[in-house]
Amino acid sequence: MSKSRNNIPRAAIHVGAPAKSFSAAEGYEPERRGWDENTYQLKNQDTNNHYDFSRKHLNFEINGKGEIVPLGSNPVPLHERLQKRLDALGFKPYMDKNNPLGISDNSPNCTVGIIVSGDHDVLTRLAFGDQDVDFTLQKSNADVVLKQGIKDWALDTYHWACDRWGAENIIGFDVHLDETTPHIQIQTIPVAKTKSRGRASAKYVHKDDKSKVLSHKEWKKLPEEIRSNFVRTEDERREKECVSYARVWGEDKYAVGRTY
Template structure:
């Protein structure tokens, strides 16, 4: 049976470029070309949104960031990231939950297109493909489920993409509490802010959504087993570990990706893009002020023009009624008419300047969006590449780990020799039989079993990629992260920091509920 998909990522708000991709908004030819590599333009018409529980066309006029701002403004909720930006700091508060809902490709295609055959080759023409009602029913059920879980008024966008390889939903949820405050912790995690509680809540969410997906041929995915070592002998287990370790080390050292130059280039690109964005934001600020100033001046001139026209009408009425002579009326009317023509000329001049200023502002906004997209792409690429492929740091950390393991084994052997020095031969034979207890849970044992994983986590910690380190540890059965405030201390040399990274990596790689082995 086909499997369901539910993924959620935290976000510090949503950028214009993310919104443009969700809503398929393109402001220039280059952006259209880039997007067309990710989706089929001939199927874009099949995309839709769910609003108030009903199917509607995708609303491209209102960006998702603007929708979020409107929701928060109407409900009097402050965005903490805006306060950080005002203080010149990077926004880092988790104010958006980005859900992706879907399932196995074949079943999702059956829901979306029925028996129609979709050509997935790039550039194919699928303009004849029609959207099936089943996908709409599924999307509406998903919308009702998310509304029940997080509140319908907290859903900023619910967009269904049928123009990509696998149909899916992008659901943007604002984590707003019952007392109208943004709080990722209270809404997405619970009162106890821990990864364990978050995982429990997400597992429960998977279970509950599977009850609805079962009606559409999608089932809950199977849990991933930790190792399966209980079905093997200890010797078989260690043989497989040693084999896997050799293979992993071979892959590591045979990797030919050298990123030092690329990393330096990406860092320089990020710096340049950030400077460009800052410069463009300043220009946008000035351009916006000029547009506003010109608009205000035009409004004042239009009001003045209306007043002059009223004066002319009054003069004509006074002349016709005989209140003033025709000569006096003509004299005053000439002066007012001259003033009126001057005002009309000023209005035309200001409107012309306003048109130029507005065009410049639109150009700056488009340029900023393009630069912001490039900045986020390079930044993401650098963040994911550094901890995974920094080969030199990885090799150095691995060598240091093996040195620690050798030193630890030596100390334990010294302890063993001290214990056996005054024993009889029989006592020594008995102790030799059980000498493995000296190595239980030691650095030597840990490095033998998890060398590659431990050194990978230690390298990520050394380079400052704490989320990456935590994710690797958790994916291999470990528990917890390095805690808050992790990093190199001011009075700590590099060697001491590496040692601390290695010890922390081994701590993170230990299972949360490890049961001590009995030998």
Template sequence: MGLQHTKNGSKLKNFVEYFNVIIMNGKLNKQVVDLQSSSGITSAESNEFQRNWNDEKWEKSQKEGNYDRTRSKLNFEIAYGGIVQEIDKSRTVGERIALRLKSLGLDDPNDGRKNKNIRICGKFIIGGSRERMHQLAFGNQTVDLKKGADNSSIVRCKDIEDWAKDVYKFVSNRWGEDNIVGFYVHLDEMNPHIHCCVLPITDQNKISYKMVFGGSSKNEFREKMLDLHSSLSVINKKYGLERGSSVIETGARHRSTEEYRRDLDNECTILQQDISTNKSTLDSLQKDIHKARIKKKSLSTMIDNLEKKHEELSNKKDELLSQINSDSESMSEIKEQLKNLNDELNLIEEKIIDKKEKLKSAEDELSLLQASIDKKRIEGKALSRENAKAVENIQEQINYRLSYSILPEIYDEFRERLSKLNISDAEFFNGTILKDLTENGDKIMKCALLLFAGYLDQAISFAESSGGGGGSNTGKWGRDEDEDDKQWARRCMLMAHQLMKPVTKIKKKR
């Protein structure tokens, strides 16, 4: 019986569409909203928001991060009044904050504080699932996400501008347009997104992060965050982005994922602190080396002057000695002059010895400082590389863990719906990886893990011991040289599915 002729055909058609959205696309199109508090926006943060970088900084950013300079021309900002324009780099975000506070007659509460920890700014990152954001930003154009790729022919689509304007309007209505000090849309990274900086100004024109964003209690903060997700989803739904579940709602179910993210985030924070400490040490060493060079130059000049003076006095002494040999009448006066000259020469020689010893110490100090600087520079580069890897690890691990958090729900929902189909309809899914994962997911995943780690023999043995068909069609199995983790993981999953299929016994004819 054909699927279109079954009495459950409509139900099955809807489910197949659901299947295509979730499984073939790999994920639902969800909105992403992240809020972080800040005591201000540093120059480095502002430069990143505005892409206010020189060639050297761009080269470093592309090497260590996921930036594509050939797409940087597609970035834009939403200015006052909801106007789409090129990013204005004439003022930093920090300067914009200062101007806004001045217009309100307010001082930055962190000014003059040794520990600048008063929260005066909310930093939002707003986006969504990569596939949907790419559709909004680039339409049907193919963007090459490999490092060093040339995407200069890519043009920006109007959909991303309309989405950004609607989000800008939402932020303006919620917290006041005058309090938006930066609203930047980045299309030159892996996933298009918004960076939005908002000052927490109360109705009484006071700065209060707690009142505007945080709430007076944990419960109030919880309610504010839930309402933020729900309210923004009304805007995002128009652009094919669903609300998604907040960690506040899912609670303990996603706590391990969130804790893992925080652990990785802490790793990055520690690395950033190490980088900052390294930079401070370098700055201090640079100052010390500058002083040491001045000291060395001063001592060298002093030694040169003393040696010239010593040479002049030695010449004068030789003249006086020649006069003694000529039996000069003023012998006693000449001897007195010679005595004074010898005393002065001895004093100068002592000074020269002293200054040369100090010069040697200064040169040794300078060599040590230069060696320390060279060492700190190497350490700084290593820390930067480690930090870049940690950031990449956060992104990769969150993606994997989010996938693991949603897959069981997909399997459970599929199992529930599958049980409601009649036998004919249900047979449509026989042999599919989706159905087998719902029924035998743990074993397939374990087999895939062995394959991913390169243990083919162990994977085959495990499959056979678990009732699978084993490695009848493994062929020349292995990872290709140019295969990334995602491609390799996908092939391992498909191979594990094949290995775990039960052996089909062929009955012999009698």
């Protein structure tokens, strides 16, 4: 493990647009799930893409235990892991039968994708050292091996992300070495802690015998002269986790008050 795990990584961090849903197809790209050589060729028909099939074997991910494993090792696809965490948080999107996706346009945002990258020369040196790597897609890079430096950088970034957003809310942490510049793709759920709604419950504790505790209803039934022997206390409202893009990423005053 890197010695600098508590350091904020030196990198360029791009926060993508928040999303109201996340499909299976969207999850296949970061995990390269089901991608073969033909898939790479089809992707590269877009001249903006430079996917290198011969470097696919270098891709890795960091799992929930903080372990480096080959990319796509998790048998549960990204979109299913996302839904499982949303279910655990009790999140339910607003539905709209007239929307092709079935989700209303005013449904809260429930996931955010983040890209962590940086200087091309620095990151390729961390990943490949002084090996001769061809980025033109004209030669095979099948013999290229991964260096420890990029793993340390990824672990530093992973621990930083966990400290910032919570390990349980890091749904995917994928490191791509098969494109022009090494980078990390993180899929997160924006989760904030807030007080439970409703009034705090009141209890009445006997001044001389703390074991005698009454509810407000029980206390009201007592004669007036006995009520004074009890002291009113209130339980603090419990703190709970909720999905809230506004509270995590910050928006206007009205938006911050909206939690789901």
